[in-house]
Amino acid sequence: NKESSSSRGALIVLEGLDRCGKTSQSGRLYKYLDEQGHSVESWRFPDRNTGVGQMISSYLANKSQLDDHAIHLLFSANRWEKRSLMEEKLKSGTTLIVDRYSYSGVAFSSAKGLDIEWCKAPEIGLLAPDLVVYLDISPEKAAERGGYGDERYEQLEFQKKVAGSYLSLRDSSWKVIDATLLIEDVEKKLREVVLDCMMTCHKGKPMSQLWP
Ligand code: Z5A
Numbered sequence: 001n002k003e004s005s006s007s008r009g010a011l012i013v014l015e016g017l018d019r020c021g022k023t024s025q026s027g028r029l030y031k032y033l034d035e036q037g038h039s040v041e042s043w044r045f046p047d048r049n050t051g052v053g054q055m056i057s058s059y060l061a062n063k064s065q066l067d068d069h070a071i072h073l074l075f076s077a078n079r080w081e082k083r084s085l086m087e088e089k090l091k092s093g094t095t096l097i098v099d100r101y102s103y104s105g106v107a108f109s110s111a112k113g114l115d116i117e118w119c120k121a122p123e124i125g126l127l128a129p130d131l132v133v134y135l136d137i138s139p140e141k142a143a144e145r146g147g148y149g150d151e152r153y154e155q156l157e158f159q160k161k162v163a164g165s166y167l168s169l170r171d172s173s174w175k176v177i178d179a180t181l182l183i184e185d186v187e188k189k190l191r192e193v194v195l196d197c198m199m200t201c202h203k204g205k206p207m208s209q210l211w212p
Contacts, residue, residue: 009039009095010201011086011127012194015103015166016135017159019142020179021186022099025135028187029097029194038198041089044099045079052078060151069118072109076122079105086127090207095198102126102210103169108153111161116168120211128208131197133190134170135179139163 012029014022023044030042048057056074058064066074079102089096102123110116139159148154153162170176175193177186 007093007204008201008207009090009093010130010194010198011090011096011098011207012197013098013101013103013129013132014135015100015107015132016179017137017139017142017163017166018148018154019145020135020137021183022135024183025186025190026097026099028183029190032187032191033095033097033194039092039094040097041094042097042099043082043086045082045101045104046075047078047082050078050081052081060153062150062152068109068112068114072105072114072119073122075105075109076102079123079126083126087207090127095201097194098129101129101132103132103166107162107165107169111158111165116165123210126210128210128212130201130205131193132174133193134166134174134176135186136176137179141180 014026016022026042026044030040033040046056046060047053052074055064055066056071056078059066059071059074086096102120105123106116106119109119139156139162142159143156148156153159177189177193179186181189
C-alpha cells in the first residue's frame with residue numbers, strides 16, 4: 001500500500017458542511033503558499049469540467065434524476081479520472097489543496113441511508129490525503145451564512161444528517177478548526193497545520209492509499 005518518495009508535494013483536503021468556508025479558505029491558502037514560492041494548485045471535487053463532472057453538475061442542479069447508488073459512483077469516478085494527474089503532481093513536488101474529497105462522497109451518500117461500507121468501497125485505491133482539515137460549523141450556523149441556494153442537498157434537515165455522517169468518519173488524524181472564528185483566524189490556524197504537513201511530506205513521508 002505504501003510507496004517511497006522524496007521531496008514531494010502534500011495532498012491537503014478541506015472538508016465540512018456546505019457554507020463552512022472551504023472555498024474561501026482554499027483561495028486564501030493557495031494565495032499564501034504561492035506567494036511564499038511553493039509549487040501549489042487549488043483543486044475541487046466535484047470537478048465539473050469533465051464529462052462525468054457535467055453529469056454530476058446537472059444532478060446537483062436538479063436538472064436530472066439518478067439513483068442514489070449511481071450518483072455515488074459518479075462522484076467516485078470523478079475522483080478516479082483525476083487520480084493519475086494527482087499522483088503525477090504530488091510526485092513532481094506540487095502541493096494540492098483539495099476542496100472536498102472521498103469523505104464528502106461517503107458523508108453525503110450515507111446521509112441518504114446508503115450503507116457506509118458500500119459507500120467507502122469505490123474509493124479504495126485513491127490517494128490518501130496527507131492532511132484532512134475539517135472546518136467545523138453547526139448546520140444552523142452554516143444556514144445563516146447567506147442562506148442556501150437551489151442546489152440539491154442545500155437544506156437544513158439534510159445538512160444535519162451529513163454532520164452526523166462526518167462525525168462517524170472523523171478520526172484522530174483529522175485537524176478540526178472552528179469555522180465560526182473570524183475568517184482571518186481560521187486562515188491562520190489552517191496555515192499552521194498545512195505548513196507542518198508539507199514539511200513532513202518534504203522530508204519523505206511515503207504516499208499511501210485509501211483507506212489507510
Ligand atoms: N458532494 C457529494 O455528494 N459527493 C461527493 O463526492 C462530493 C460532493 C465531492 C457540491 O459541492 C455538492 O456535492 C455538495 C456536496 C456534494 N453539496 N452540498 N451541500 P460544492 O463543493 O460545489 O459546494 P459546497 O461545498 O457546498 O460549496 P460552498 O457552498 O461554496 O460552501 P463553502 O465553500 O464551504 O463556503 P464558502 O463559499 O467559502 O463560504 C460561504 C459563505 O460564508 C460566503 O459568503 C463566505 O464569505 C462566508 N464565510 C466564509 N468563512 C466565514 C467566516 N469564517 N465567518 C463568516 N463568514 C464566512
